[in-house]
Amino acid sequence: MITTVVGSFPKVAEAGFGTTIISAISRWQRKELPDAGLERVFQDITKAVMAEYEKAGLDLLADAQIRWEDLVTPLAKQLDGFEINGLERWCDNNVYYRRPILRKAPARRGPILAEEYRAAKACTSKPMKAVLPGPYTFVQMCEDRYYKNPARFMRKIAELLRDEAAALVEAGAPLVQFDEPALGFGKPPLKGVLEALAIATKGLKVPTALYLYFGHLNGLLSPLQKAPVDLIGVDVVSDPKAMGAVTKTRWTKQLALGCVDARNTKLESVTELHALFDVVTKRVPSDRLSVNPSCGLEFLPYEQAVQKVNRLVEAVQTYKRG
Numbered sequence: 001m002i003t004t005v006v007g008s009f010p011k012v013a014e015a016g017f018g019t020t021i022i023s024a025i026s027r028w029q030r031k032e033l034p035d036a037g038l039e040r041v042f043q044d045i046t047k048a049v050m051a052e053y054e055k056a057g058l059d060l061l062a063d064a065q066i067r068w069e070d071l072v073t074p075l076a077k078q079l080d081g082f083e084i085n086g087l088e089r090w091c092d093n094n095v096y097y098r099r100p101i102l103r104k105a106p107a108r109r110g111p112i113l114a115e116e117y118r119a120a121k122a123c124t125s126k127p128m129k130a131v132l133p134g135p136y137t138f139v140q141m142c143e144d145r146y147y148k149n150p151a152r153f154m155r156k157i158a159e160l161l162r163d164e165a166a167a168l169v170e171a172g173a174p175l176v177q178f179d180e181p182a183l184g185f186g187k188p189p190l191k192g193v194l195e196a197l198a199i200a201t202k203g204l205k206v207p208t209a210l211y212l213y214f215g216h217l218n219g220l221l222s223p224l225q226k227a228p229v230d231l232i233g234v235d236v237v238s239d240p241k242a243m244g245a246v247t248k249t250r251w252t253k254q255l256a257l258g259c260v261d262a263r264n265t266k267l268e269s270v271t272e273l274h275a276l277f278d279v280v281t282k283r284v285p286s287d288r289l290s291v292n293p294s295c296g297l298e299f300l301p302y303e304q305a306v307q308k309v310n311r312l313v314e315a316v317q318t319y320k321r322g
Contacts, residue, residue, distance in 0.1 A: 001277070001286045001320065002059045003313050004256065006211060007131040007179065008296030009064035010305050021045060021066060023096040039185045040053045042067050043119060050123040052306050054217070057313045060175070063120035065296070070097035071133045071179060072084050072141045074113065076317060079160065081146065088141075091181055091214045093263075093299065100142045104152065108160045111167035118171050130173035132161055134180035134186060134210065135196040169206050174303045176201075177209040178229070181295070184215015184239070190223055192231035198228045207231065213258055213295035214238055221249040230254055236276070237261045237294035241274070243284035247283050258294035260312050273315035 009019035022042040027033040049064040068074045070090060071270075076082045081104045086167045088095040113130070121128050133141075135158040139150055147153040178200060183193065201208045210224065211233035224232055233256035236242040246255070259276050260268055273291075280289065291312060297305040 001316050002290040003127070003316050004058060004060040004290050004292045005062050005309065006213065006258070006262070006292055007055070007062045007065050007251045007300035009066070009070065011045075011066060011299055012301045016125070017210060018257050021234070022199060023108055026139035046120050049125040049277045050120065050126075052089065053309065054124055054126060056306075058126065058309065060290070061126050062177075063117060063125055063128060063132050065131070065185065065298075066104075067116060069142075071100060071181075073101060075138070075160075075164065076100035076110045078143065079106045079108055080104070082142070085143070085151050087269055091185070093214070097141070097301075102142055102144045102146045104146055106146075106160060111171075112164055114167045114171040116166055117173065121172055127174045128172075129177050129209075130165065130168035130171075130260055132165060132168075133181060134178040134182075134193075135161055136193045137182035140182040151189070153194045154192060155199060158196040161165040162202055162204070163198045165200065165204055165208075168206055173206065175207045175231075176180075176204060177211055177233070179211045179213075181212065181214045181305045183212055183220060184217065187218070188220075190220070194227055201228050209233060209256065211256065211258075216240055217245050219245075221245050225250070225252045227253075231256055231290065233290075234258060235294040243279065247279060249283070251284050251288075251309050254288045254290065255280070256290040256292055259291055260293045260308050262297050262305075262308065263299045265300060267304075267307055267311055268315075270311070270318060272313045273312070274319050277315070277319050 024038055028038040046064055046066050053061050056116055077084055081102055085101045086097045088099040090097045135154045138157050139154045144153045148313045207230040209231040210227055212227040213235035216239045231254040235258035257280055
């Protein structure tokens with residue numbers, strides 16, 4: 001059983017580091033902090049989060065997305081064809097992101113996240129996966145004024161994501177994770193989603209993962225066993241019916257169980273996590289199982305996020321000894 005995280009970690013870190021990303025960005029915007037100073041803040045907090053992960057004993061890390069405003073902006077603002085517009089609500093959360101608008105055919109000028117990945121990887125001796133938005137969620141979070149055709153737009157974004165994923169693999173990523181929270185809302189065009197994922201993962205020489213969180217599964221788990229990925233991440237916290245769906249699905253993929261609530265400060269007990277493991281391991285062998293928070297940890301205060309990671313690892317380590 002592997003312990004990991006979904007991606008993001010809280011950007012507010014005053015308790016541990018005497019500063020915050022938010023205050024540093026504000027100073028930078030007021031020209032009170034130079035570019036190099038802001039970059040040092042990013043690097044220092046990323047390094048500190050990697051140290052927290054290592055101290056906790058996580059098996060597979062992610063880079064904490066300290067520089068990320070949201071799931072799509074880090075890519076969209078570096079691609080030709082997009083402008084970043086007004087605020088929109090992010091899924092069903094009380095946070096907002098700036099919606100990218102596609103004005104012309106999108107194009108990638110070169111690697112976008114590889115340097116950032118390498119900088120974070122240099123802070124740890126543990127393996128660290130790469131995290132990208134999935135093509136369906138990317139398209140859903142944007143406004144298309146060029147193609148005016150969601151299927152064409154999604155296929156093109158999938159091509160660009162594949163190129164970015166390949167650059168991250170070249171940078172050393174042992175696994176590439178595609179986040180698709182938008183699949184939990186409405187009725188996604190599953191055939192088109194699977195086609196786009198096939199494009200995004202084509203030719204990658206490392207395992208790939210598809211992560212679902214927020215929203216509801218709406219019968220998706222069984223058809224997603226056909227997805228061209230090696231692992232599927234499922235949030236069993238947000239959707240009360242998710243655990244039932246997990247146990248009823250005939251799993252051909254590895255499973256990443258999102259079992260620690262990343263949107264609630266209440267700390268789960270080891271006993272209740274063991275109870276979940278008991279249920280799931282009857283369907284998925286422990287050597288094909290990962291466990292992680294339900295989604296990114298950015299919604300929590302820093303100290304609570306650290307506690308959640310520690311509790312997750314504690315539960316797995318004591319379960320292994322059981």
